[in-house]
Amino acid sequence: MPETDRSLVARARAGDPEAYTALLERHRGRLLRTCVRSLGDPAAAADVAQDAALVAWLQLDRLQEPARFGAWLAGIGRVLSLRVLRERAASPERLTRDGSLPDDAADHRDDPAERLLARERAGELAAAISALPAGQRDAVVLFHLADLPQATIAARLGTAAGAVRTRLHKARAALRTRLTTIPDTPEESPMPQTAVPARIVDVRRTPAGRHVVVLATAESELPIWIGAPEAEALVVGLEHVELPRPSAHALALSLLHACGRAPASVRITRLDAAIFYAEVVLDDGTAVDARPSDALVLAVAAGIPIAVDPAVLAATRSGGPAEYAEDLARAAHDGAALLAGELRADLAARAAEAERLQSDR
Numbered sequence: 001m002p003e004t005d006r007s008l009v010a011r012a013r014a015g016d017p018e019a020y021t022a023l024l025e026r027h028r029g030r031l032l033r034t035c036v037r038s039l040g041d042p043a044a045a046a047d048v049a050q051d052a053a054l055v056a057w058l059q060l061d062r063l064q065e066p067a068r069f070g071a072w073l074a075g076i077g078r079v080l081s082l083r084v085l086r087e088r089a090a091s092p093e094r095l096t097r098d099g100s101l102p103d104d105a106a107d108h109r110d111d112p113a114e115r116l117l118a119r120e121r122a123g124e125l126a127a128a129i130s131a132l133p134a135g136q137r138d139a140v141v142l143f144h145l146a147d148l149p150q151a152t153i154a155a156r157l158g159t160a161a162g163a164v165r166t167r168l169h170k171a172r173a174a175l176r177t178r179l180t181t182i183p184d185t186p187e188e189s190p191m192p193q194t195a196v197p198a199r200i201v202d203v204r205r206t207p208a209g210r211h212v213v214v215l216a217t218a219e220s221e222l223p224i225w226i227g228a229p230e231a232e233a234l235v236v237g238l239e240h241v242e243l244p245r246p247s248a249h250a251l252a253l254s255l256l257h258a259c260g261r262a263p264a265s266v267r268i269t270r271l272d273a274a275i276f277y278a279e280v281v282l283d284d285g286t287a288v289d290a291r292p293s294d295a296l297v298l299a300v301a302a303g304i305p306i307a308v309d310p311a312v313l314a315a316t317r318s319g320g321p322a323e324y325a326e327d328l329a330r331a332a333h334d335g336a337a338l339l340a341g342e343l344r345a346d347l348a349a350r351a352a353e354a355e356r357l358q359s360d361r
Contacts, residue, residue: 005023015165017143024053031049031077034077058176136167150164200299202334206330213296222308223328224292234300249301
């Protein structure tokens with residue numbers, strides 16, 4: 001018996017891209033017919049239908065009646081089609097008698113600023129996709145825009161199908177957070193406006209055996225020394241290493257979701273006596289104190305923004321102890337990839353040993 005739309009929506013909300021693919025295949029025809037009827041142009045309708053599929057994926061949690069997914073998807077296609085028609089009507093390229101474009105706009109809707117505003121939402125989506133980590137961005141483009149099957153994407157990216165599923169789930173969470181955050185209302189924003197956006201650029205092991213996560217802002221880098229287990233947990237998320245069992249951080253994230261909450265952002269809040277402090281901000285505005293290493297692991301797992309308090313950046317401009325600075329300077333770059341390779345080899349060796357012990361019984 002075919003699976004119902006309701007159950008497919010439930011699986012897709014849980015992060016299963018194959019379930020969403022099944023929903024699209026089931027309702028693609030209706031979506032295309034709706035767009036063609038609105039636009040009268042099959043090529044333009046195909047482009048709008050593709051956009052509608054991506055918008056529906058981002059807003060799947062807002063669907064109130066999962067059993068009516070098809071009608072909801074067609075409604076999104078209709079709204080986007082009408083937007084295209086409005087943009088066409090707002091920017092006609094009227095020619096003068098000599099065949100050239102007029103110097104002045106015929107009315108206020110032809111003003112370049114008006115055209116820019118009409119395209120603003122599409123630009124926000126494109127910018128949000130571009131800001132994703134490379135692996136997540138490639139997965140989104142190939143799955144939702146190029147419409148490739150998951151197995152094909154995995155082969156093209158040189159990774160496992162499970163890693164593609166993980167990347168899509170993280171990308172969806174990150175895009176939803178970015179596109180639904182209202183920056184002009186600081187009292188509702190999960191991250192104070194004074195915070196400086198940052199991203200993780202690497203996790204390195206130094207020649208002395210220390211581990212450090214390197215954050216980068218627009219103007220500087222911030223190294224934070226962490227333990228080996230936390231470095232391994234970060235590498236698992238950054239390099240999409242598949243573990244045989246859920247990690248402690250994955251459990252924490254699952255418990256949050258089970259309680260109806262989700263992390264919205266992570267902030268490095270202060271530096272006191274050479275010790276960094278952080279907090280995880282939940283989607284209801286609650287701030288939870290955390291070690292930076294644990295908070296950053298959650299940020300990677302949930303695909304949420306990272307920021308650093310300006311006072312922390314100011315306090316670290318003078319640099320740390322010379323011994324640590326020299327040790328970090330000698331550490332190999334692309335350390336996350338190197339550590340991930342070691343971890344995969346170790347996991348493979350453990351699996352082989354477990355298989356050997358099982359066969360000896």
